[in-house]
Amino acid sequence: AQKITQTQPGMFVQEKEAVTLDCTYDTSDPSYGLFWYKQPSSGEMIFLIYQGSYDQQNATEGRYSLNFQKARKSANLVISASQLGDSAMYFCAMREASWAGNTPLVFGKGTRLSVIA
């Protein structure tokens, strides 16, 4: 079963506008972590933001914020004031925690964001 679902294969946003990239996840484990990574055309994977399942507040990192809706199992990434350099693939990922330790990070299929000048 798909654990991470990203329903938007591609998104366009005007420069300086905000954009939301959708991510839903599936787990029965009460303890888990959610991650967003950016992959520019160069291929490197860049960590953006993390949200733990027990965190009371939504995570924020500069222009990135995570809209965490636990009951809906949703962890959308919001990028404010988009810049041309934000054009990239964006991956949502999840790790579940068990008594034996963390499980491997499982990634969604990604969303390609294109920022238009």
Added chain:
Amino acid sequence: GAGVSQSPSNKVTEKGKDVELRCDPISGHTALYWYRQSLGQGLEFLIYFQGNSAPDKSGLPSDRFSAERTGGSVSTLTIQRTQQEDSAVYLCASSHDGSGGTGELFFGEGSRLTVL
């Protein structure tokens, strides 16, 4: 080193040959992961090493794939009798803490494998 190092960065091989891909994780990182990324696709989990625990091999697509991690540091991913469908970028990642904590993954730049 400062980051995760992978070699070779590019490998072209003929169908049926064996290949070895190497990953040198960030010093002190206890967890090491291998992922595969086909062109334009997401990351497919292959294998996960955490400290001295038995590796999680649940993502390996066939018995042609194997990996080892020597001395808790360097890892080698071996693909035997390569097939054209093995062509992909193989990404290695390491993290400081594989049990508890955020365990953010730090990725290498990948090894691009092309099987002719």
